[in-house]
Amino acid sequence: MLTLIERGGEIADEITELTHPAAKGAHVVGITGAPGAGKSTLTGRLIRHLLTLGLRPAVLAVDPSSPLTGGAILGDRVRMDDVASDGGFIRSVATRGHAGGLALSVPGSVRAFDACGFDPVLIETVGVGQVEVDIAGAADTTVVVVNPGWGDAVQANKAGLLEVADVFVINKADRDGTNDTRRDLELMLDLSHVSGHEDTSGYRPPIILTTATDGHGVEAVWDAVIAHRAHLESTNGLERRRANRFRHEVRIRLGTRVETSIAAVTADLEPDGRSPAAVAIELATRLLA
Ligand SMILES: Nc1nc2c(ncn2[C@@H]2O[C@H](COP(=O)(O)OP(=O)(O)OP(=O)(O)O)[C@@H](O)[C@H]2O)c(=O)[nH]1
Ligand SMILES: [Mg+2]
Structure with missing residues (x-):
């Protein structure tokens, strides 16, 4: 089904008309950030956490740099088979060649996942181009991943990622500069508050520190996603x-x-x-x- 949806055209449109009686609108979580920020490692950790919570997560990895290799995705940390046998699903979509089509195939794929009873649906995209930022920013909850170090938060801001962030993650918190980055983010959030950019309903994106390689902070990321969801639900x-x-x-x-x-x-x-x-x-x- 996903292959046909990605190919586009009339069949794709018909497939995405499908709904499942049990489909209740899966929570869509965008995970975005600069290349190499640790999005895939974090996503892999999140899937495992979600599986232990008894959920059925699906992942759509819009991944230009590390396509599916030998049945392993997300490095070799998460094997498709392991996830599938526990009820999850991972799909890697290469951006090369059809970046424009992504704007349609991603929402189509999300509907397919939803119809098949997956919830939540995580979408990993590299936050570099406008299309990618749009895709991640169209989620119910958008997680923006940055790294410690001078200027990383500023770069994220320039890429338009600050505006779409509902949850900030400073991943690679095992490295120097974590506190500088946290301060930069807090400062930018303060400024956006002053200029009226902040969500009018008074929500302020939390900043979570993670070390995705050993799983530290991953549960806190999910808790922040749930808290954001609760905020959305209480404010329409x-x-x-x-x-x-x-x-x-x-x-x-x-x-x-x-x-x-x-x-x-x-x-x-x-x-x-x-x-x-x-x-x-x-x-x-x-x-x-
Ligand atoms: N030290 C450290 N390294 C990390 C951490 N998380 C990820 N890495 C490493 O950073 C590198 C990139 O990680 P990925 O998860 O592939 O990053 P990504 O954001 O998915 O990268 P792209 O999809 O290529 O944009 C890998 O070598 C990871 O092992 C972390 O918390 N600490
Ligand atoms: Mg990746």
Whole structure:
């Protein structure tokens, strides 16, 4: 099912029409951050924690740098087979070649996971491009992973990650500079509060320290995700986010269709003495009719 959804087209659309009677809207958690921040290691730890809680987690790893190799994903820390035998599921999607299609295949895949009874759904993306930040930021809860060291928080801010963060994780807390990074983040959160960027309902993203390699702090990350979820539920935030997500996806689908129509009506266009603006207005009128 996931393969067909990733391929796109009509079949993908039909598949994502599927819903399961038991589907109740899985909690979607985006995990994003700079390349090498430890997202996959953290995700692997989270899956194990979720499995011990008796949940059925699914992971969609939008992973340009470390695609599926020999049945092992997330380094060799988490083997697909182990996770599957415990009721979880991991899917790796390469971004190469179809970065644009991701904007549609990711929500489609989330619906498929939901229909199959997985909850929560974790989405790992590298927070570098706008598409990737959009994908992670469209989750119910977005976890932004940064590392200790001078300027890492500032870089995350520049990449647009601060705005989408519901939970901050400073991973590699075994290294020097953890407190500097924490201070930088607190400062930026204070400033965003001053400039009115902060969530109007008074939520302030917590900052969790982790060492993903040995699992330290991982439970606290999940607790923070749950706390954020509870906040959303008490403020209608969940409906708001899902409505935004719905509008965003409709917009992208509409855009794709309009682009196809534009390509069709302009394919054989020849100059006829009128200005490009005049021709565009005429075609727009015809397209929208
Ligand atoms: N010292 C230390 N190293 C870590 C920690 N977490 C992850 N690493 C190491 O950092 C490297 C990158 O980890 P990944 O989990 O692959 O990072 P990622 O963010 O998924 O990387 P990309 O998907 O390539 O962007 C690996 O060598 C990890 O072993 C940590 O808490 N402490
Ligand atoms: Mg990774």
